[in-house]
Amino acid sequence: MLAAVLAAGTLAPGSARAQAPDQGKVLFNAGAQAYEAGQFPAAIQAFEQAYRLSARPGILFSVAQAHRKQYYVARQPDDLRAAMKGYRDYLAQVPQGGRRSDAAEALAELEPLASKLEAAGVTAPAAPVQAAPVTRLMVSSQTGGALVSLDGGKPAEAPLFAEIKPGKHSVHVTAPGYVDETHDLDVAAGGISPLDVRLKEKPGRLSIHALAQAQINLDGRFVASTPLSQPVDVEPGRHLLAVTRNGYRAYVHEIEIGRDESKTLEIKLDTTTQRTVSSVLFGTGAAAVVVGGVLAALSLQQQGQAQAFQTMQSSGTATCASSSSSACAAYVQSGYTDHVSARDAYRLDAGIALGAAVVLGGTGVALFTLDQPTLPATRRDDALRPEAPAAPPPRERSMEMSAAPLLGPGFYGAGVSGRF
Numbered sequence: 452m453l454a455a456v457l458a459a460g461t462l463a464p465g466s467a468r469a470q471a472p473d474q475g476k477v478l479f480n481a482g483a484q485a486y487e488a489g490q491f492p493a494a495i496q497a498f499e500q501a502y503r504l505s506a507r508p509g510i511l512f513s514v515a516q517a518h519r520k521q522y523y524v525a526r527q528p529d530d531l532r533a534a535m536k537g538y539r540d541y542l543a544q545v546p547q548g549g550r551r552s553d554a555a556e557a558l559a560e561l562e563p564l565a566s567k568l569e570a571a572g573v574t575a576p577a578a579p580v581q582a583a584p585v586t587r588l589m590v591s592s593q594t595g596g597a598l599v600s601l602d603g604g605k606p607a608e609a610p611l612f613a614e615i616k617p618g619k620h621s622v623h624v625t626a627p628g629y630v631d632e633t634h635d636l637d638v639a640a641g642g643i644s645p646l647d648v649r650l651k652e653k654p655g656r657l658s659i660h661a662l663a664q665a666q667i668n669l670d671g672r673f674v675a676s677t678p679l680s681q682p683v684d685v686e687p688g689r690h691l692l693a694v695t696r697n698g699y700r701a702y703v704h705e706i707e708i709g710r711d712e713s714k715t716l717e718i719k720l721d722t723t724t725q726r727t728v729s730s731v732l733f734g735t736g737a738a739a740v741v742v743g744g745v746l747a748a749l750s751l752q753q754q755g756q757a758q759a760f761q762t763m764q765s766s767g768t769a770t771c772a773s774s775s776s777s778a779c780a781a782y783v784q785s786g787y788t789d790h791v792s793a794r795d796a797y798r799l800d801a802g803i804a805l806g807a808a809v810v811l812g813g814t815g816v817a818l819f820t821l822d823q824p825t826l827p828a829t830r831r832d833d834a835l836r837p838e839a840p841a842a843p844p845p846r847e848r849s850m851e852m853s854a855a856p857l858l859g860p861g862f863y864g865a866g867v868s869g870r871f
Contacts, residue, residue, distance in 0.1 A: 628710030
């Protein structure tokens with residue numbers, strides 16, 4: 452009948468006493484848990500205390516329910532009479548609706564029992580002795596598997612109902628995967644003191660082994676860079692993990708980590724096509740520099756030989772196999788012309804090679820610099836939804852590259868075009 456108790460005993464906010472509704476609700480919830488656990492005396496005490504703070508008819512119904520259950524347990528006539536009185540008072544306060552039918556059925560069940568007790572001569576005492584109120588402590592927790600230790604005693608499963616002496620007490624609550632909590636209480640005499648403990652989950656510990664200087668993101672938030680000096684504390688549950696580094700494809704994967712769980716991931720990042728192309732461009736540019744340097748050296752060599760022929764021609768010291776001076780002069784002139792032509796050709800080729808090296812190197816630098824990973828635009832709430840599938844890794848952008856020399860009157864160079 453816990454559902455009936457809860458349905459009938461809902462507390463409405465608002466009261467002349469600002470704190471009474473909150474404390475009344477705490478006491479009512481404590482009574483409901485005691486009722487569910489079969490601790491009917493504790494439930495009666497909690498409900499009656501809640502009713503004194505917030506006189507709601509529903510709480511009165513719950514008091515009657517608890518007395519009725521306790522009568523069947525202990526067979527004490529006082530519980531029977533208290534239950535009947537509670538139902539009648541409830542019917543008087545609720546003229547229609549509510550739990551009237553349940554109260555009427557309960558009275559129809561209990562009144563014949565009361566009549567039998569009267570027929571047997573069991574009557575209410577003329578001057579009932581007022582017993583001293585029992586001091587009780589009720590410790591509850593919404594955490595499954597929570598264990599409660601009172602004053603260092605043996606842990607017991609929550610909720611814990613205990614008759615205690617007034618004064619100071621220590622309550623220690625534990626549960627697997629949760630942070631332990633200790634509460635020191637100063638309990639006043641009489642009544643029930645409820646304590647609801649909400650344990651905090653222990654975080655999971657995530658270790659990631661990846662390339663140095665890789666960035667680790669959880670649910671779109673940056674948390675650390677590799678190498679990790681220590682594991683990252685992660686809230687238990689499902690998360691969207693992204694590990695990125697410039698020049699490498701982003702690693703995006705949904706992970707799940709439990710309370711106080713240690714998880715280690717070995718992540719291999721694959722090089723992007725763009726980074727590969729930039730490396731090829733760097734290599735090609737370096738080769739072009741070497742070729743340009745060799746061509747420049749050959750150009751200087753031809754320049755030196757041309758100058759040697761020119762010196763011989765101007766000084767008249769040239770020696771030729773032919774005895775004719777005109778033939779010798781023609782030989783010297785043709786040698787000079789050949790070396791000048793070779794020098795100019797080598798110089799042009801060197802300029803083209805070095806120009807291509809500049810273009811290729813600059814393009815490689817641009818591709819290298821702009822090669823940054825792209826992460827999916829996934830919000831943390833989306834990542835945590837049970838029905839949310841794992842986000843696919845971002846698709847790599849297609850790339851086309853082409854290079855060609857550029858020649859024209861008075862200029863030379865190279866051109867590189869690309870689409871990515």
